[in-house]
Amino acid sequence: MSDPILSLKGISKSFGPIEVLHDVDFELRPGEIHALIGENGAGKSTTMKILGGYIDATAGEVLWHGQPTHFPSSDEAEARGIVMIHQEFNLAEHLGVDQNVFLGREITRGWRLDHKAMRTRTAELLDRLECRVDPAVRVSGLSVPAKQMVEIAKALSRDLRVLIMDEPTAVLTERECEILFRQIERLRAKGVAILYTSHKLSEVTRLCDRVTVLRDGAMVRSAPVSDITEEEMAAAMVGRELSDLYPAKAVPRDEVLLEVENLSVPGVVESASLTLRRGEVLGLGGLVGSGRTEFAEALAGLRPREGRVRLMGEDLPASEVRTALQRGLVYLTEDRKGAGLLLDKGLRENLTLPLLERFGGPLIDRRAEEAALDRAIEEFAIRAPDRRMRVGNLSGGNQQKLLLAKTLLSDPQVILIDEPTRGIDIGTKQQIYALIAGLAAEGCAILVISSEMPELIGLASRVLVMHAGRITGALEGDDVTEGAIVRLAMGLDDNREGAAA
Amino acid sequence: ETIGVSIPAATHGWAGALNFHAERTVERLEKVYPDLDFVLTTTPDSATQVSDLEDMVATRGIDALVVLPFESEPLTGPIQRIADSGTWVTVVDRGLAVDGIENLYVAGDNNSFGRTAGEYFAETLDEGAKVVVMRGIPSTVDNERVAGFEAAIDGAGIEVLAMDHGNWNRDTAFTLMQDWLSRFGQIDAVWAADDDMAVGALAAIEQAGRTGEMFVVGGAGMKEMVDRIRSGDKSVPVNVTYPPAMISTAIEMTAAGIVGNAPMSGDFIIASELITLDNADDFYFEDSPY
Amino acid sequence: MSMAPAQKISTPARRRIDLQVVGPIVALIALVLIGMALNSNFLSYANITNVLARSSFIGIIAVGMTFVITAGGLDLSVGSMAAFVAGLMILVMNLLTDRLGVTLPVIFAGVALALISGLVAGLINGLLITRVGIEAFIVTLGTMGIYRSLITWLADGGTLSLGFEMRELYRPVYYGGIAGISWPILAFVAVAIIGEIVMRHTAFGRHCAAIGSNERVARYSSIAVLRVRLATYVLLGVLVGFAVVMYVPRLGSASASTGLLWELEAIAAVIIGGTLLKGGFGRIWGTVVGVLILSLIGNILNLTDFVSPYLNGAIQGAVIILAVVLQRKGAADR
Amino acid sequence: MSMAPAQKISTPARRRIDLQVVGPIVALIALVLIGMALNSNFLSYANITNVLARSSFIGIIAVGMTFVITAGGLDLSVGSMAAFVAGLMILVMNLLTDRLGVTLPVIFAGVALALISGLVAGLINGLLITRVGIEAFIVTLGTMGIYRSLITWLADGGTLSLGFEMRELYRPVYYGGIAGISWPILAFVAVAIIGEIVMRHTAFGRHCAAIGSNERVARYSSIAVLRVRLATYVLLGVLVGFAVVMYVPRLGSASASTGLLWELEAIAAVIIGGTLLKGGFGRIWGTVVGVLILSLIGNILNLTDFVSPYLNGAIQGAVIILAVVLQRKGAADR
Numbered sequence A: 001m002s003d004p005i006l007s008l009k010g011i012s013k014s015f016g017p018i019e020v021l022h023d024v025d026f027e028l029r030p031g032e033i034h035a036l037i038g039e040n041g042a043g044k045s046t047t048m049k050i051l052g053g054y055i056d057a058t059a060g061e062v063l064w065h066g067q068p069t070h071f072p073s074s075d076e077a078e079a080r081g082i083v084m085i086h087q088e089f090n091l092a093e094h095l096g097v098d099q100n101v102f103l104g105r106e107i108t109r110g111w112r113l114d115h116k117a118m119r120t121r122t123a124e125l126l127d128r129l130e131c132r133v134d135p136a137v138r139v140s141g142l143s144v145p146a147k148q149m150v151e152i153a154k155a156l157s158r159d160l161r162v163l164i165m166d167e168p169t170a171v172l173t174e175r176e177c178e179i180l181f182r183q184i185e186r187l188r189a190k191g192v193a194i195l196y197t198s199h200k201l202s203e204v205t206r207l208c209d210r211v212t213v214l215r216d217g218a219m220v221r222s223a224p225v226s227d228i229t230e231e232e233m234a235a236a237m238v239g240r241e242l243s244d245l246y247p248a249k250a251v252p253r254d255e256v257l258l259e260v261e262n263l264s265v266p267g268v269v270e271s272a273s274l275t276l277r278r279g280e281v282l283g284l285g286g287l288v289g290s291g292r293t294e295f296a297e298a299l300a301g302l303r304p305r306e307g308r309v310r311l312m313g314e315d316l317p318a319s320e321v322r323t324a325l326q327r328g329l330v331y332l333t334e335d336r337k338g339a340g341l342l343l344d345k346g347l348r349e350n351l352t353l354p355l356l357e358r359f360g361g362p363l364i365d366r367r368a369e370e371a372a373l374d375r376a377i378e379e380f381a382i383r384a385p386d387r388r389m390r391v392g393n394l395s396g397g398n399q400q401k402l403l404l405a406k407t408l409l410s411d412p413q414v415i416l417i418d419e420p421t422r423g424i425d426i427g428t429k430q431q432i433y434a435l436i437a438g439l440a441a442e443g444c445a446i447l448v449i450s451s452e453m454p455e456l457i458g459l460a461s462r463v464l465v466m467h468a469g470r471i472t473g474a475l476e477g478d479d480v481t482e483g484a485i486v487r488l489a490m491g492l493d494d495n496r497e498g499a500a501a
Numbered sequence B: 001e002t003i004g005v006s007i008p009a010a011t012h013g014w015a016g017a018l019n020f021h022a023e024r025t026v027e028r029l030e031k032v033y034p035d036l037d038f039v040l041t042t043t044p045d046s047a048t049q050v051s052d053l054e055d056m057v058a059t060r061g062i063d064a065l066v067v068l069p070f071e072s073e074p075l076t077g078p079i080q081r082i083a084d085s086g087t088w089v090t091v092v093d094r095g096l097a098v099d100g101i102e103n104l105y106v107a108g109d110n111n112s113f114g115r116t117a118g119e120y121f122a123e124t125l126d127e128g129a130k131v132v133v134m135r136g137i138p139s140t141v142d143n144e145r146v147a148g149f150e151a152a153i154d155g156a157g158i159e160v161l162a163m164d165h166g167n168w169n170r171d172t173a174f175t176l177m178q179d180w181l182s183r184f185g186q187i188d189a190v191w192a193a194d195d196d197m198a199v200g201a202l203a204a205i206e207q208a209g210r211t212g213e214m215f216v217v218g219g220a221g222m223k224e225m226v227d228r229i230r231s232g233d234k235s236v237p238v239n240v241t242y243p244p245a246m247i248s249t250a251i252e253m254t255a256a257g258i259v260g261n262a263p264m265s266g267d268f269i270i271a272s273e274l275i276t277l278d279n280a281d282d283f284y285f286e287d288s289p290y
Numbered sequence C, D: 001m002s003m004a005p006a007q008k009i010s011t012p013a014r015r016r017i018d019l020q021v022v023g024p025i026v027a028l029i030a031l032v033l034i035g036m037a038l039n040s041n042f043l044s045y046a047n048i049t050n051v052l053a054r055s056s057f058i059g060i061i062a063v064g065m066t067f068v069i070t071a072g073g074l075d076l077s078v079g080s081m082a083a084f085v086a087g088l089m090i091l092v093m094n095l096l097t098d099r100l101g102v103t104l105p106v107i108f109a110g111v112a113l114a115l116i117s118g119l120v121a122g123l124i125n126g127l128l129i130t131r132v133g134i135e136a137f138i139v140t141l142g143t144m145g146i147y148r149s150l151i152t153w154l155a156d157g158g159t160l161s162l163g164f165e166m167r168e169l170y171r172p173v174y175y176g177g178i179a180g181i182s183w184p185i186l187a188f189v190a191v192a193i194i195g196e197i198v199m200r201h202t203a204f205g206r207h208c209a210a211i212g213s214n215e216r217v218a219r220y221s222s223i224a225v226l227r228v229r230l231a232t233y234v235l236l237g238v239l240v241g242f243a244v245v246m247y248v249p250r251l252g253s254a255s256a257s258t259g260l261l262w263e264l265e266a267i268a269a270v271i272i273g274g275t276l277l278k279g280g281f282g283r284i285w286g287t288v289v290g291v292l293i294l295s296l297i298g299n300i301l302n303l304t305d306f307v308s309p310y311l312n313g314a315i316q317g318a319v320i321i322l323a324v325v326l327q328r329k330g331a332a333d334r
């Protein structure tokens, strides 16, 4: 086994007086894929940022080839080939894809930018990632998964020695995950040291060589992947045994809560129809850009639409978010930083934002708000070191939980959930699944959009699949299988290409 | 004893000269009368001027006030209250809206300023002559000057091709004149209601190569202009006075009045005079900044 | 167990806020001390009243501007809007005086007109910004020119003045008061307190901050973004009208130079007070402190004459920068 | 197959850019057509030369302003900075003339001084903004007051004028030219072309956009954010100095009213040209079009008199708004 290229010794990290990492030891070796797992807020991102030179540890040492070292900034780390893909996007929205990929390291000919070279190289990189985004297009127009692929392309364009990836697959579909894994394996073969976080434990087993488990900022276990089962990983993370991940499926009742007829969003969704019954959990699958998000957003009044939507027997007017909310239909966005939470505000402000009128008027009753936050923290197990902190400083998973709490605050009847467990640890995932099942049992109707096939299969009693803006099929009961979903999602009848996904 | 002096800020040439004279005079008088204190404030608008006056009364306890009102109407009330409290008030240049408030009034005559120029136009130009008129910043002063000018050329058969605001600013005047020169094939004379604008207009005329075609009459007796008259420049045959030094006169008379040896009150109106080749030397002051 | 650290983190969050809070107040106190040192009359009743009363115009407008900026907007037109509204008000009051004589109804009509025309002017700005979708900077730069021109035109290049007797009747609205506190001060205090409450304790204030912080999040949270944003401009317009109601009895006139650069002063007060120019966070009391700082600088320069009046602007500029340095010092960890 | 939507995305994005591209140009063409209709001399060589030459000051400054705004900054001080630099230049040239006589070295010294003092002024703005960390709005509002005061003080309230003979020597820099194109036009064109190249084809331009778009991303991409931002202000300062070099020979004087409101005009030109006020995207040629639009409005108003001159400002304001409406129409889906 080769010597560690980058390691941490006795690292502690405090934000203000609170210590989030305690005495962490950690080693990264060339040619090894090392998984770092842990619950939301366990300190994974923080560890990675220390390794990447983005933040300084409060105590302890960072070792480069065994020598104590200090990166004054991420530039120094990058100069040594340490590259990090952050949990949140790091793309300049106004710039083009190629411009982002080469940002800060532009290829020049003399003083002039070499646009052609950069565009070609970007196209090559994207090609390698089987992502056919036009390199010239602006990042702001890309879908979330496409942005992630651009991030990956950006990292791959660097001269890599160490690649640190903070939940790269959280926003990817399985097909894209596979593409990514092939790239990661290729890098491993080239001797790159790779650090990898994911809440999808199957990925860890499938991809990684070694796994380290963090719990509450302390390292609790580190072992070769071959020595540890997924159940053991989960138990080490959560600190207890986990029971079955998916709860029993609720049984839909007869009453139709939502009826959608020929809904179209120009250019994105074409005459999609569905019905949603009380107590039903309906899954919606499909590939990147198939238009599921747009479909749900159009339903919720967030974008213009054509077609008819009946909510509990009454027509729901288009483009009226407020009306939809008042009539009991809500949408949980997949873009939690861009559209979900105000990152520079506190938890309380975020939680009650859509429903302030319920908290007194004309003056807001802050005590009632605090009480609501208390309930949300408890119900959704939100781990916030301080309830007054900026939401942006919460760990990714806890942001997601807060977003859920915010969306469900109005006690809606029909809930459209887009990627509900993105970046959520396995323990919490279980809680969220239980919550969804519980809501259904209470009589809500729920549409779950998910790119995680097992999630769809485990949660939904019925699954619709979209392809290129159309609903291409419905699966029910035992027909709901990964293969069937993929076939429909690809718009194919045969299984050739689907096998890869 | 304290004398407050409040004048508009130096936002154009004439006001700049006013500031210059006020400051020099205050400096000189502070030496002449060791017992006298002066408060000099400059103001960009009427509201600030009222604030300045309030501050002088509340915190500096002025015994006399020399004020060049930024605008007549809005300053009338505040100055009246100061006068009512027994403070000596000298008003400079812009008369108040109500008569009899001030103890001393030292002023130029804006109507005469325009009229003097207008009379020169009416005398010099033939019937059918074409002129353009450059006005100042929209204000009462500007209105009075233009009214005087228009009255004077009335019936002389002079055609005013265009009239627009050059805002007492060289650059604006330059631009305006450039465009008028493109627009009008024939211009016989330019009246600019201030010398700063005349400077801009002359530069534009020179650039267009139409120097011989027209003359420019400005106003206020800027050194540069007087010099050109002196040297017999055909483009600048005359000028009209409107001495910024009137502020010195006002401050001096007030100081003298306060010190008590020569109480002076009444109106001192300085009518505008025409500066010509013959008398230009009398109006040329080498060390004036204006 | 896992909740244990929760208490610990609270201190730094508080300290940072404290520094930002203290900043402008320290600057204000410093100015007051300088004023006291320079002139014994500085703290006199008359001087304090003067300074506060004359701050009220910019102050009332700056409160409205705080909402606009917090919601991510900007309004450059307030100064000329004030001039235009004042001119209109005077014109109409003079006309009405001819009909109704020097009576209170004329004043009421004038006040109503000022408020309504402020509202309409704000509405126009707001509609152009929210419905037509033009940058606030451009819209209000445009209307700034338009209102300034209109007042010049209304006044025929000169000054519009309220009839003398009417002025005497209306005068107490600026110069009068109760319990020794003049009306403009009371009005300013009232607007500031209501503004502070609205900003911090109502849904509207919260929505403004949300929109300024992230418009998309606000939209996804079913906030009527366009409506709220429009409301900020309308509110500002009404407050401009209200400021004019206090302003007209002071000078009894309006001209092309009325309200010149008020927009810059109002925006500066808002920013000095700690509101973020990019939106997302605003505080009314900070704006009040900002307004007072700006007023005091002018007042103190009039208290002494140790510098050439030419340099007043330089000192003003330097103090503005210093006031903000004080505030940012230590909060510079962004 | 599954890639079909990827293409879909690109089309609307491109179309949007196209509309934005066409907008200001359409407005410019409309103005030219109106000008032609109203006055036959509009397209004369003299008029075109006049308009272009006098646009050059604002134009050169606006090019620099485009970089500052693209990088998420703002500079309100350019107008008074120009006045101050001009005053300084004249003062020093007059002093040098006494020593060296009316010779070319005096002009070279003046030019060097203008460029250097512009650079220093920009550096001061930039350092206060990037190192001390004060909002650009406040810093440049402060220095705006400071420079304006300083020029008033330098000129003793009046006008600083270049000695007569020196003026004659220097004059050709504004009025002369080659091949019938005057120097200021050539200078403007050169600055615009270089600016466009720097903005689009160098790392610096790209870094400006990245910083304006998302500062954290820029930092994480190892861009020296503070350095680049500082550089934009320094660049703007140097361009202000360069504009002054062209300005002084025109009238040979500088006073407290020199460069008044240039900052507003420059910023307006930048925004009209399609650069985003919040940063992240800027285009120099758009700024050039914006400058020309603003100049043409004034020119056309001077060439005709179908409205009261009092209302010039109103028309100017309305046209500015309209020009941007044209541009935003259709791109209003934000």
Ligand SMILES: Nc1ncnc2c1ncn2[C@@H]1O[C@H](COP(=O)(O)OP(=O)(O)OP(=O)(O)O)[C@@H](O)[C@H]1O
Binding pocket: A015, A020, A038, A039, A040, A041, A042, A043, A044, A045, A046, A047, A087, A383, A384, A385, A393, A394, A395, A396, A397, A398, A423, A425
């Ligand atoms: N800048 C900060 N200020 C204060 N607290 C912070 C800051 N950054 C992170 N934290 C806290 O540190 C802890 C660890 O966060 P971290 O982001 O490392 O978690 P994580 O393991 O990556 O979680 P997730 O799986 O949800 O992404 C959390 O409690 C978080 O709230």
Ligand SMILES: Nc1ncnc2c1ncn2[C@@H]1O[C@H](COP(=O)(O)OP(=O)(O)OP(=O)(O)O)[C@@H](O)[C@H]1O
Binding pocket: A141, A142, A143, A144, A145, A173, A267, A268, A286, A287, A288, A289, A290, A291, A292, A293, A294, A334, A449, A451, D005, D008, D009, D012
């Ligand atoms: N044609 C388009 N133009 C502009 N933006 C688009 C377009 N298509 C997709 N997007 C953006 O991509 C985001 C995700 O849309 P997408 O079509 O990928 O949704 P999806 O089918 O739900 O896929 P997934 O949820 O797997 O990302 C949308 O929020 C939208 O902003």
Ligand SMILES: [Mg+2]
Binding pocket: A044, A045, A046, A087, A166, A395, A396, A397
């Ligand atoms: Mg994380």
Ligand SMILES: [Mg+2]
Binding pocket: A292, A293, A334, A418, A449
């Ligand atoms: Mg989606």
